Structure formats: C-alpha cells, structure tokens
Amino acid sequence: MIRLQSVGVVYPTAGREVEVLRDLSLDLHDGRFTVVIGESGCGKTTLLNLIAGFLQPSSGSASIDGKPISGPGAERGVVFQSDTLLPWQTVRDNVAFGLRLAGQTLQQRHARADEYLALTGLQAYADAAIWELSGGMRQRVSLARALAVDPRFLLLDEPLGALDALTREQMQEHLLQVWKASGKGIFMITHSVEEALFLATDLVLLRAGPGRVDSVRKLDFGERFATGESARSIKSDPHFVGLREEILAQLLHPHPPASRITAGRVKELA
Numbered sequence: 542m543i544r545l546q547s548v549g550v551v552y553p554t555a556g557r558e559v560e561v562l563r564d565l566s567l568d569l570h571d572g573r574f575t576v577v578i579g580e581s582g583c584g585k586t587t588l589l590n591l592i593a594g595f596l597q598p599s600s601g602s603a604s605i606d607g608k609p610i611s612g613p614g615a616e617r618g619v620v621f622q623s624d625t626l627l628p629w630q631t632v633r634d635n636v637a638f639g640l641r642l643a644g645q646t647l648q649q650r651h652a653r654a655d656e657y658l659a660l661t662g663l664q665a666y667a668d669a670a671i672w673e674l675s676g677g678m679r680q681r682v683s684l685a686r687a688l689a690v691d692p693r694f695l696l697l698d699e700p701l702g703a704l705d706a707l708t709r710e711q712m713q714e715h716l717l718q719v720w721k722a723s724g725k726g727i728f729m730i731t732h733s734v735e736e737a738l739f740l741a742t743d744l745v746l747l748r749a750g751p752g753r754v755d756s757v758r759k760l761d762f763g764e765r766f767a768t769g770e771s772a773r774s775i776k777s778d779p780h781f782v783g784l785r786e787e788i789l790a791q792l793l794h795p796h797p798p799a800s801r802i803t804a805g806r807v808k809e810l811a
C-alpha cells in the first residue's frame with residue numbers, strides 16, 4: 542500500500558513560497574483504481590509526483606509498505622499525458638525498452654513486449670513504427686511499456702486528455718480491461734467527471750487553496766463494466782447521472798451559496 546500522511550508541499554519560487562498541498566492524507570491500495578479529480582491547479586500532478594518519487598514532501602511522509610518513498614522505483618510505472626515514445630523505433634522495441642535495465646536477452650524482451658502488446662490489443666502493430674499510429678494507439682503503447690516492467694502501481698497523469706471523444710471512451714473501456722486483467726493498482730488524474738466515475742473504485746476529490754482531500758468515494762461502475770455490463774448502460778444509470786451532477790456542482794461551486802449560509806455557519810466560517 543502507498544500511504545501519504547499529512548503531506549504538505551511548498552514550492553520555493555522567486556521571492557515567495559507557494560503552498561500547494563497541506564495536511565493531505567491518502568491511501569492507495571494494491572489492485573484498486575484510484576482516480577483524482579479537482580479544479581485546475583489544485584495540486585493533482587504534484588500529488589502524482591510525490592507518489593512517483595519525483596518530489597519529496599515539505600512536511601509529512603510518503604511511503605510504500607511502510608518504507609519512505611525516496612525516489613522513483615520499478616514498482617511504480619508512470620504514463621504521462623503526452624507520450625514519451627521513441628518515434629524512430631518499432632512498437633515492440635518501444636515496449637521492450639524499459640526491460641533493458643532488467644538485464645534480459647533480446648528474445649526475452651521481445652517475448653515480454655508481445656505479451657503486453659496482446660493485453661493492450663496492439664499485437665498486429667508490433668512491427669509498425671510509432672509515427673504510423675493514431676494518438677489512442679500511441680497511448681496504448683505507453684501503457685504496454687509501463688506494464689511490461691511489471692510495476693505494482695501504474696501512475697497515469699491525464700493519459701486520455703489529448704484524445705478525441707470517441708477514442709477516449711474506447712480507451713476508458715480498454716483501461717478497465719487492462720486493470721482487471723493485470724490486477725495492478727492504478728492512480729490516475731483526470732479532468733473529466735464522467736471518466737472519473739466510470740473508472741474509479743476510489744474517487745478522490747481534491748480541493749484547492751492549498752490542495753487537500755475533500756472526499757473519497759467508493760464506487761463500483763468500473764467493476765460492473767468489467768463483469769459484462771455495457772458502458773452506455775452504466776453511464777446512463779440514474780445513480781451514475783446523479784453522482785455526475787453532484788460532483789460537477791461541487792467542483793463548480795466549492796463553497797455553499799451565500800443564501801444558504803445560516804448565522805451559525807457564518808460564525809463558523811469567520
């Protein structure tokens with residue numbers, strides 16, 4: 542389990558310090574799909590950077606199985622929004638790239654790459670060059686590359702943000718299939734409430750100023766998809782639609798409207 546305990550992050554910038562996260566606590570469990578949503582600038586990527594070990598907290602602690610996260614590690618694979626593939630290499634070579642460090646032979650690396658290309662539905666494109674692929678296919682290659690080194694957790698920073706609406710929906714379904722088949726723990730950032738609801742087993746709403754956890758909801762929509770229900774049926778379920786509207790309202794109006802603030806509440810807020 543990855544645990545963030547009372548984490549604070551302060552960025553030193555020219556002339557002043559910017560407090561981005563304050564007293565933030567969050568557990569990421571193996572095998573669960575944790576999705577973070579929150580307004581732009583509330584600290585989502587900062588949170589991912591802490592978990593990835595790219596950044597150390599200014600206060601509090603980040604740990605995995607009780608051991609402090611002191612830097613990046615093979616048990617945490619990261620996929621960024623814009624892919625970081627090597628365009629002149631084949632799909633198979635890109636997926637096999639991370640395995641070089643693991644000291645495997647070329648044959649072993651290719652066999653492993655092919656296994657994960659099959660899991661992400663790209664086996665027919667193993668010999669294609671990266672520049673021949675669509676955006677969605679490139680993101681699947683990035684996913685296969687991260688999976689091939691067999692991390693316990695996948696950290697995904699808005700991985701579907703650059704895709705068109707239709708490809709994005711297909712990729713959401715694909716992500717759920719990969720999550721179910723691989724059993725990995727996933728931590729993902731998104732700006733789409735619908736996407737967050739559809740994918741998350743644990744939906745984390747972050748608040749800005751400075752960033753902190755507002756709520757964590759346990760959901761089962763992704764589980765329902767993984768066990769055979771169609772995406773359209775889930776996304777049009779009144780429970781799903783109701784939650785989508787509730788969360789959108791919370792994001793758009795983070796504070797209660799003035800008319801609904803009672804005298805007692807005014808004292809409390811003051």
Ligand SMILES: Nc1ncnc2c1ncn2[C@@H]1O[C@H](COP(=O)(O)OP(=O)(O)OP(=O)(O)O)[C@@H](O)[C@H]1O
Nearest residue numbers: 552553554559561580581582583584585586587588
């Ligand atoms: N290295 C840095 N130095 C100074 N300030 C930073 C640094 N990185 C991020 N920030 C600031 O911290 C705040 C949070 O940034 P972060 O990227 O974590 O937010 P976010 O929620 O991921 O934003 P978005 O949704 O727009 O991607 C922003 O105000 C940003 O300007």
